[in-house]
Amino acid sequence: MERTGQDILRDARIAFIGCGVMAEAIMSALLRGELVAPRQISGGEPLPARRQELADRYGVRIVADNREAAAEADLVMLTVKPQTLDAVLRDLAGTLRPEQVVVSIIPGATVARLSAGLQHGAIVRAMPNTPAQIGSGVTAWYAAAGVDDRRQELVDAVLRAMGLTVRVDAEDQIDMATALSGSGPAYVFQMMEALVDAGVHLGLHRRTAEQLVYQTMLGSVLFARASGKHPAELRNMVTTPGGTTAAALYQMEKGGLRTVIAQAVWAAYKRAQELGEGRKNGGPELR
Numbered sequence: 436m437e438r439t440g441q442d443i444l445r446d447a448r449i450a451f452i453g454c455g456v457m458a459e460a461i462m463s464a465l466l467r468g469e470l471v472a473p474r475q476i477s478g479g480e481p482l483p484a485r486r487q488e489l490a491d492r493y494g495v496r497i498v499a500d501n502r503e504a505a506a507e508a509d510l511v512m513l514t515v516k517p518q519t520l521d522a523v524l525r526d527l528a529g530t531l532r533p534e535q536v537v538v539s540i541i542p543g544a545t546v547a548r549l550s551a552g553l554q555h556g557a558i559v560r561a562m563p564n565t566p567a568q569i570g571s572g573v574t575a576w577y578a579a580a581g582v583d584d585r586r587q588e589l590v591d592a593v594l595r596a597m598g599l600t601v602r603v604d605a606e607d608q609i610d611m612a613t614a615l616s617g618s619g620p621a622y623v624f625q626m627m628e629a630l631v632d633a634g635v636h637l638g639l640h641r642r643t644a645e646q647l648v649y650q651t652m653l654g655s656v657l658f659a660r661a662s663g664k665h666p667a668e669l670r671n672m673v674t675t676p677g678g679t680t681a682a683a684l685y686q687m688e689k690g691g692l693r694t695v696i697a698q699a700v701w702a703a704y705k706r707a708q709e710l711g712e713g714r715k716n717g718g719p720e721l722r
Contacts, residue, residue: 440470441468441469441470443592444465444470444589444593446475447475447510447589447592447593448475448507448510449471449475449477449508450477450479450504450507450510450512451476451477451478451479451504451512451514452479452504452505452511452513452514452523452527453480453513453514453515453516453519453523454479454489454514455515455516456568457514457540457563458478458512458514459489460563460567461567461593461597462478462493462495463568464597465593465596466493467570468570468596470592470593473493473494476493476495476496477496477497477504477505477507478504479498479502479504479505480498480499481499485497486498501523501527502530505527505535508535509534509535510535510537510538510586510589510593511531511535511536511537512537512539512540513538513539513541513549514540514541515541517542517544517710520541521552524552525552527553528552528553529553531554535555535557536559536582536586536589537555537557537558537559538559538561538576538590538594539558539559539561540561540563542562542617542710543613543706543707543710543712544711545560546558546577546606548711550579557579557586558581559576559578559590560576560577560606561575561576561577562574562575562609562612562613562616562617563594563597564616564617564619565620566598566620567598570596570597572597572599573599573616574594574598574600574601575601575603575612576600576601576602576609577603577608577609610704610707610708611704613703613704614700614701614702614703614704614706614707618703622696623652626652627648627649627652630644630648630651631644631645634647655669
């Protein structure tokens with residue numbers, strides 16, 4: 436019988452280094468799903484007000500010292516912003532036990548960089564996205580050679596609290612996932628915004644346009660997933676020759692929508708690589 440996340444995480448201790456939005460999303464998902472108890476979670480956070488906020492909200496132990504937060508953990512989550520990573524690596528360097536596994540959700544931070552900075556071999560790179568905050572996210576993850584099967588099972592159980600998990604077999608695919616699914620919600624939100632504005636331009640009340648667009652997006656995704664059909668086949672099902680949909684799709688193709696999307700994802704991928712190389716001025720941060 437396959438073990439549940441609750442079974443896997445029953446005695447696991449999890450530390451969050453950096454307690455911002457994504458750390459709280461993971462923390463709350465674990466607690467909401469009763470996968471862990473508050474006593475199993477600790478965190479390192481420099482801001483006193485934030486430490487108090489999380490302690491009051493979840494009953495977890497949040498301290499100022501990263502080493503103290505990580506000391507007793509089985510799994511150490513690196514959930515800091517990219518610009519503070521170097522300071523965190525210096526702080527934790529040489530302090531982790533061999534059996535501890537580190538999970539980084541920091542865009543572009545390579546296994547080699549993390550391993551060298553921490554002087555530690557058991558590293559996992561993961562890339563969740565913002566729908567994880569409501570348990571509907573997707574997280575791509577990659578485990579370095581130093582992470583054994585037991586610890587991989589532990590990592591997957593934690594990440595599954597946020598939604599679907601997809602394990603990739605090459606580290607570079609994490610940068611690809613960053614461009615596609617990590618930044619992906621922003622692409623969808625911009626499309627939603629554009630459709631709502633178009634509806635308002637036609638004469639709909641904004642609230643009416645929002646309802647129509649949001650449910651259309653949601654229903655289309657659910658239908659595509661349930662049908663198992665290729666998106667092109669689904670598109671053809673909606674498109675009558677000479678009809679309204681055909682007229683709209685012609686303008687999208689004429690405007691180069693596919694090309695723009697492909698170029699956008701490629702730009703995000705290259706930016707993720709730049710972040711991994713420590714190049715802070717290569718363009719705007721994506722997350």
